[in-house]
Amino acid sequence: xxxxxxxxxxxxxILESYTAGKHRDLVEDSREILNQESITYxxxxxxxTIPNEPTIIASNHYIRPFMARKxxxxxxxxxxxxxxxxxxxxKMTRRKLAWVVKNDLAESIGPFSIHIRxxxxxxxxxxxxxxxxxxxxxxxxxxWASYLNRGYNIACYPEAxxxxxxxxxxxxxxxxxxxxxxxxxxxxxxxxxxxxxGNKFVFSAADIVKTEDHAKNFEQITMHSIAAMLPQKLRGExx
Numbered sequence: 001x002x003x004x005x006x007x008x009x010x011x012x013x014i015l016e017s018y019t020a021g022k023h024r025d026l027v028e029d030s031r032e033i034l035n036q037e038s039i040t041y042x043x044x045x046x047x048x049t050i051p052n053e054p055t056i057i058a059s060n061h062y063i064r065p066f067m068a069r070k071x072x073x074x075x076x077x078x079x080x081x082x083x084x085x086x087x088x089x090x091k092m093t094r095r096k097l098a099w100v101v102k103n104d105l106a107e108s109i110g111p112f113s114i115h116i117r118x119x120x121x122x123x124x125x126x127x128x129x130x131x132x133x134x135x136x137x138x139x140x141x142x143x144w145a146s147y148l149n150r151g152y153n154i155a156c157y158p159e160a161x162x163x164x165x166x167x168x169x170x171x172x173x174x175x176x177x178x179x180x181x182x183x184x185x186x187x188x189x190x191x192x193x194x195x196x197x198g199n200k201f202v203f204s205a206a207d208i209v210k211t212e213d214h215a216k217n218f219e220q221i222t223m224h225s226i227a228a229m230l231p232q233k234l235r236g237e238x239x
C-alpha cells in the first residue's frame with residue numbers, strides 16, 4: 001500500500017473510533033505507523049525493564065535533517081519518534097503510556113488551524129493523552145497525578161519543540177516532581193533519546209532517575225542523561 005493511502009486509512013480509522021466513542025490501542029497503532037512508513041531503528045539500551053512504578057519518560061524532541069524526511073511537516077517526524085518510544089517503552093513495562101501533547105495548535109498552523117486543532121482533540125480523547133495548552137508540556141499537573149495514580153506512565157518532550165540538536169528544556173519538570181511528591185506520588189524518570197544515524201533511527205534508554213532526593217535538580221540530571229546518549233554533534237547546549 002502506498003504510504004499516503006496508508007495515512008489516509010489510519011486517519012479514517014481514528015475518526016471512526018472517535019465517532020463510535022471507542023479508545024484505540026496506542027502500542028498497536030504505533031507499530032502500524034512504523035510498518036506502513038517503513039521506519040526502521042536499532043536499540044541501544046542500558047536497561048531492559050523498569051520498575052512497576054509511576055514513571056515519567058523524557059525524550060529529546062528530535063527532527064531529522066531536511067533531506068532525510070519523507071514529508072516537510074514536522075508533525076510526521078514527531079509521529080515517528082513518538083511511535084518508536086511507545087514501542088520500546090511497552091517492552092519495558094506493563095503500565096500503559098499517556099503522552100503529553102499540545103492541545104492549542106492554532107497559533108502555528110495558519111488557515112488549517114481549526115481542522116487540525118479539532119483532529120488533535122479527537123486524538124487526545126481516543127488515546128487517553130494529556131492535552132496541555134498553557135505551560136506545555138508541564139501544565140495540567142492535576143492530570144499528571146491522576147494518570148499516574150490510575151496506572152499510567154507519562155511521556156513528554158521537555159524541550160517543547162522539535163530540534164535536531166538538544167535544546168534547554170522548558171522550565172517545569174522540577175515543579176511537576178514537587179507537585180507529585182506533595183500528592184504522595186513517588187515518581188521515577190526514564191531518560192530516553194532518539195536520533196538518525198544516516199540510515200535509520202537509534203533509540204536508547206538510560207538508567208532510571210529516582211526522585212526521592214529533594215535536593216536534586218531533576219531537570220538538569222534528565223537533560224544531561226539524554227545528551228549522553230546522543231552523538232556529540234547533536235548534544236547542543238549539553239556538549
